[in-house]
Each structure stands twice: as structure tokens, then as C-alpha cells.
Amino acid sequence: MFGSSLTLFRVFGIEIKVNLSWAFIALLIAWSLASGTFPDMHEGLAKATYWAMGILAVVGIFFSILLHELAHSLVALKHGIPMRGITLHLFGGAAEMEAEPTSARAEFLMAIAGPASSVAIGLILRLVLWASGLGGDDPAGILLRYLATLNFILAAFNMLPAFPLDGGRVLRAALWSRSGDRAAATRTAARIGGAIGFGIAGLGLLEILAGAFGGGLWLVLIGFFIRSAAQTAEIDLAARSVFTGHAVADYMTADLITVGPNMAVGDFLETVVYRSRHAAYPVVDGAGTARGLVQVGSLHRLPREDWATTPVLSIMDPASPETTVSPDRPAVDALEQMQRTGQGRLLVVADGKLVGLLTLKDLLETLSLRMQFDRPAK
Ligand SMILES: [Zn+2]
Known part of the structure; x- marks a missing residue:
């Protein structure tokens, strides 16, 4: 604190x-x-x-x-x-x-x-x-x-x-x-x-x-x-x-739009971001391996003239123990990991392969919905 x-x-x-x-x-x-x-x-x-x-x-x-x-x-x-x-x-x-x-x-x-x-x-x-x-x-x-x-x-x-x-x-x-x-x-x-x-x-x-x-x-x-x-x-x-009693897999989004690591930033913006309008995208290579997460906000740090030649790979946050979580981990642990590391999104990875994305926003919305509609556990 x-x-x-x-x-x-x-x-x-x-x-x-x-x-x-x-x-x-x-x-x-x-x-x-x-x-x-x-x-x-x-x-x-x-x-x-x-x-x-x-x-x-x-x-x-x-x-x-x-x-x-x-x-x-x-x-x-x-x-x-x-x-x-x-x-x-x-x-x-x-x-x-x-x-x-x-x-x-x-x-x-x-x-x-x-x-x-x-x-x-x-x-x-x-x-x-x-x-x-x-x-x-x-x-x-x-x-x-x-x-x-x-x-x-x-x-x-x-x-x-x-x-x-x-x-x-x-x-x-x-x-x-x-x-x-x-x-x-x-x-x-x-x-x-x-x-x-x-x-x-x-x-x-x-x-x-x-x-x-x-x-x-x-x-x-x-x-x-x-x-x-x-x-x-x-x-x-x-x-x-x-x-309590729920795993990461219960709250993650499995149906994801992903990006290849070698796609140019300009193409990424034109063909992915403008169409699906998310704030971040998992970066996955041809074998399905989670490579990292690219935040749309980080485009601001790259000069416009480099957008056509720079691959997504070089502006993404690489996958690490801090940014990834396993699907069978308790959801409470993932929430603690987010609080500890300040990450709002975690790549859900099993055996190196991307299986989903867990966001703090989704967790908080679930929390708010459950608090409205669930009877408190006795
Ligand atoms: Zn005391």
C-alpha cells in the first residue's frame, strides 16, 4: 500500500x-x-x-x-x-x-x-x-x-x-x-x-x-x-x-483476434485495429505460440514514417511470467498477479500456446454483475 x-x-x-x-x-x-x-x-x-x-x-x-x-x-x-x-x-x-x-x-x-x-x-x-x-x-x-x-x-x-x-x-x-x-x-x-x-x-x-x-x-x-x-x-x-472456485479459463476470452509478429505496424493498423477496434491484441506466431501483447497505444511512440517498415514484434510487450497465466490457475491468483504487476491484461497460455486473454475489465465487470445477481454465499 x-x-x-x-x-x-x-x-x-x-x-x-x-x-x-x-x-x-x-x-x-x-x-x-x-x-x-x-x-x-x-x-x-x-x-x-x-x-x-x-x-x-x-x-x-x-x-x-x-x-x-x-x-x-x-x-x-x-x-x-x-x-x-x-x-x-x-x-x-x-x-x-x-x-x-x-x-x-x-x-x-x-x-x-x-x-x-x-x-x-x-x-x-x-x-x-x-x-x-x-x-x-x-x-x-x-x-x-x-x-x-x-x-x-x-x-x-x-x-x-x-x-x-x-x-x-x-x-x-x-x-x-x-x-x-x-x-x-x-x-x-x-x-x-x-x-x-x-x-x-x-x-x-x-x-x-x-x-x-x-x-x-x-x-x-x-x-x-x-x-x-x-x-x-x-x-x-x-x-x-x-x-473462489473459478479458474482463469472461466473468465478469459477465448475467441480472439491475433496478430502475426512480422506484420508491419501500418498494415496492423489498417487491416486489424480499424476493423475490430480493440485496445490490445495478442501476438501469435505461425505455430500458435504466444509471443506477446501489442497495445494500440504504443503506436504513439513510433514515428509515423517507420510504420510501413517496423514489424509488430518490435513494439509489443513480450510474453513473460508477469504477463502470462495458465488457464487452470485460480481466478483470484490472476487478480492478485494483475494487482502486483500493474498489468491490466494477461495472456492465457498452456504449453506455450495462446488459449485466451484475461482482462481486469472483464473480471471487474463479472464481479459487478455477480454482486448484483448472485445471492451471497453463506
Ligand atoms: Zn490490531
Whole structure:
């Protein structure tokens, strides 16, 4: 969602990754703690002490988020849901599941595990603070108090009933266990999530208008983050339920107009494009082997005087593992491949031979039709 990630280490076989935005955010947090928050909590310490506290606090925040996400992951693993990894990003963390929970109970336990662990960490830190007798003027005491509060806030924020936040997942589990209809529960939870995201962004906008620019901008960002996460979750889950059990072959177009690799671009335009008016054509040689895909748009890059002499071969996107898919692969995998590679069209290839074309547009149209006419799967 926010670009590239770096793998740090593994725990319980779960890959821990950090989004590159985190390095930037960590620096920003350390700075704002060292120059504002900690001096406000207690005046008169050395500048270097505030910075040391700021850096230790960032490490503490990192582990607080990590433990929160690990709690989700361990409960998920216990319920037989494989985990892809944990990514720490701009707004906290995300534990990536490879499958959705199969029961409302599992969903509830997985969702509640994160906030519950954050509350537990907060309580433990308060207990350590109390047992150690550290005062409000001691750097270690200030740090402990700050991290305890942070864990309570982490729990509270995540318990907002805004799917896909934890609270929204708890809400979905509740709706799901009442109605037995997961798809309907997801839709409701995601819509409430979207509305809450919108509300938070609106609140942020009001704050900006009232002059609190920093805090307001932060709320706007969080609001839009929640909103887009809710929308993505809704589309993603709908796609999963619609496409599950179907293979690429079910959605591909098999009846295709293809082009030979050696046809001149000018002839291609005159005899193929002007007649059939598609945006892209598979390039297939005499033996039926898929050679690539030629996009009509890429003609713009070729000077007009070269159209008569240049073969289609030299302007096509060649067939590669990124641009091809096998007809018996699950349709969901093909959709993921399109999302990952940014390809809107995949050549469907069996034993090197072209058997069809799968387009994102066709998948989305099928999705929209099925969502209108199919009863949601129970
Ligand atoms: Zn969580």
C-alpha cells in the first residue's frame, strides 16, 4: 500500500517487515518527542537526555506495535490460518493473513487479541512504573508512563468499529454470528468503517479550519487511510467470494483476434485495429505460440514514417511470467498477479500456446454483475 518494505527478522516463522515509510516516521516521532512531548512532561533535563528518551521511545513504539500484531498472528496460526507476514507501516502495523477466518468465533478471537495485548502491555508498564518507584522527574519513569499511555491509545484506536480495524472486525464477527451471513456482515462493517473514516477526516478538516493545522492534517490522513482500507477490504472480500472456485479459463476470452509478429505496424493498423477496434491484441506466431501483447497505444511512440517498415514484434510487450497465466490457475491468483504487476491484461497460455486473454475489465465487470445477481454465499 505504501511502496517497498524491508524484511527485518522472523519470529514463529512469521516474517517481520518494515515499510520504508517507517524510517521517516520514526525520525519524525523521535524528534517530536525529544523537542516537545518529553520537555512538556518534565522540564529541565539535558537536550541529549530528551533525544535518548525519544529514540528509546521509538524503539518502544516499534515493539508495542510488533507485539500487538504478533498477538493477532499467533491466534490466527492457532486457528489454522497461514500468515504471510507482519508489516509495520506509517499508521502502525498490518498482519497479513493468507486466508480469511472461517468462523465468527475465530474472527472475534483474532481481532480482540491485538487490543487485548496492548492493554496488557500498558498495564504491565504501569505496574513496573509503580513497583520501581520511579518519579515523574526521572527519565526512565517518564518513558515508562509515556509507553504505557501509548499502548492504551493503540488499543483504543484499534477498537474503533471501523472495518478493517480490529474493532470493525469484532463488529463483523458479531454481525456474522447473529446472521450467519459473512458477506453481508462484511459489507455492513466495511460501510460503517468507510463512514467513520469520512467522519474522522471531516473532524480533521474542521481542526485545520480552526487553526490546528498539524493535528488536523494527521486526522485527515488517518480518516482517509481508514476509508480507503475499508473500501479495499470490501472490494477484496467481494472479489474473493465471487471468484473462489473459478479458474482463469472461466473468465478469459477465448475467441480472439491475433496478430502475426512480422506484420508491419501500418498494415496492423489498417487491416486489424480499424476493423475490430480493440485496445490490445495478442501476438501469435505461425505455430500458435504466444509471443506477446501489442497495445494500440504504443503506436504513439513510433514515428509515423517507420510504420510501413517496423514489424509488430518490435513494439509489443513480450510474453513473460508477469504477463502470462495458465488457464487452470485460480481466478483470484490472476487478480492478485494483475494487482502486483500493474498489468491490466494477461495472456492465457498452456504449453506455450495462446488459449485466451484475461482482462481486469472483464473480471471487474463479472464481479459487478455477480454482486448484483448472485445471492451471497453463506
Ligand atoms: Zn490490531
